[in-house]
Amino acid sequence: MRSRSNSGVKLDNYARMVQQTILKHQDPVTGLLPGSPEQPHAWVRDNVYSVVSVWALSLAYRKNADRDEDKAKAYELEQSVVKLMRGILQCIMRQPLRLVGGASRCAGTVELRHKGEWRKVESPFGNWIPKQTETVCKELDCGSAVSEEKIKDGTEGGWLVFPDCMTASTVRQCVGTASYFTSKVKVVCSDLLNRPILSLSCSVKPQFSGGSFQLLSPTGNQTLPAVNHSTHFLFNHTGPAHKGDYTCVYHLQVFNHNFSSESERLELRLGVSDSALIIRVLLNVVLHLLYILPMSCYYCQSSDPDVVYINMRRRARAET
Numbered sequence: 001m002r003s004r005s006n007s008g009v010k011l012d013n014y015a016r017m018v019q020q021t022i023l024k025h026q027d028p029v030t031g032l033l034p035g036s037p038e039q040p041h042a043w044v045r046d047n048v049y050s051v052v053s054v055w056a057l058s059l060a061y062r063k064n065a066d067r068d069e070d071k072a073k074a075y076e077l078e079q080s081v082v083k084l085m086r087g088i089l090q091c092i093m094r095q096p097l098r099l100v101g102g103a104s105r106c107a108g109t110v111e112l113r114h115k116g117e118w119r120k121v122e123s124p125f126g127n128w129i130p131k132q133t134e135t136v137c138k139e140l141d142c143g144s145a146v147s148e149e150k151i152k153d154g155t156e157g158g159w160l161v162f163p164d165c166m167t168a169s170t171v172r173q174c175v176g177t178a179s180y181f182t183s184k185v186k187v188v189c190s191d192l193l194n195r196p197i198l199s200l201s202c203s204v205k206p207q208f209s210g211g212s213f214q215l216l217s218p219t220g221n222q223t224l225p226a227v228n229h230s231t232h233f234l235f236n237h238t239g240p241a242h243k244g245d246y247t248c249v250y251h252l253q254v255f256n257h258n259f260s261s262e263s264e265r266l267e268l269r270l271g272v273s274d275s276a277l278i279i280r281v282l283l284n285v286v287l288h289l290l291y292i293l294p295m296s297c298y299y300c301q302s303s304d305p306d307v308v309y310i311n312m313r314r315r316a317r318a319e320t
Helices: 006-021 044-063 068-094 130-139 274-303 305-319
Strands: 097-101 107-114 117-122 145-152 158-161 175-179 183-189 198-203 212-216 222-225 230-235 244-254 257-262 266-268
Touching (some): 006 044, 006 068, 044 068, 097 130, 097 183, 117 183, 130 145, 130 183, 198 212, 198 244, 212 230, 222 230
Parallel strands (some): 117 158
Antiparallel strands (some): 097 107, 145 183, 198 230, 212 222, 212 244, 244 257, 244 266
């Protein structure tokens, strides 16, 4: 009986890792890998990355086969790859959503296949919001939303979708009747790259290990553990509510005593300040008044009969 080589032992360890992390979650019917146990949807990009590792392992078994069991293992891995790729191909062929006319598959005019027919998507009253673009990019596995734009192409007969429904469901679940508007929607997604997230960093000079940072902000207080004497507070969305003062507080327990240190306040402003906005509004009002008042006085003088008669007598005396 031949002994197992070192390469064979390593391959067996890799096979156990692949089985536990990838193939264990493969659907026996579709061959696809779900996004997570709580989310049964399968993403094309994640499945392609996963199947590449399985295919590489099968090639390694083919090249370094010490026993007949290694060839059987290689065949088993290859069949798992074929099943997964077949499932991806079927999903792409049945995909009810696509972007056409753009620079890539993640940019262009939104089209939906409904009742066996591809048509461009139209939102009622043109009320297309960024959350709808986020839903489209997520369904197409194109990263996050970058921009959206209404365009008029002159064609009629698109599919009508409802914006309130798309924020919590897929595009196909929110389609209504055929639309006869000529304005359609063009979106751009970030493709493989997700949108960067703003963060606020709190750090302290190395003195003691451990501790935690507390962020005092207008939207509420957050606490995160210190990692390498620092931490990062992420902001997925920003709005007027985030305007105000921010302070980092470092908490540490040393010898059963609690210590805390507070940073200087950081003032955050979003957009135009209130004072600048008030000055701009008042200036517009004054300019309108300066334009309207002389015109109204001239209209009153020219429309009064007595004023017109007096002006005529003055002109007659001047001529004589």
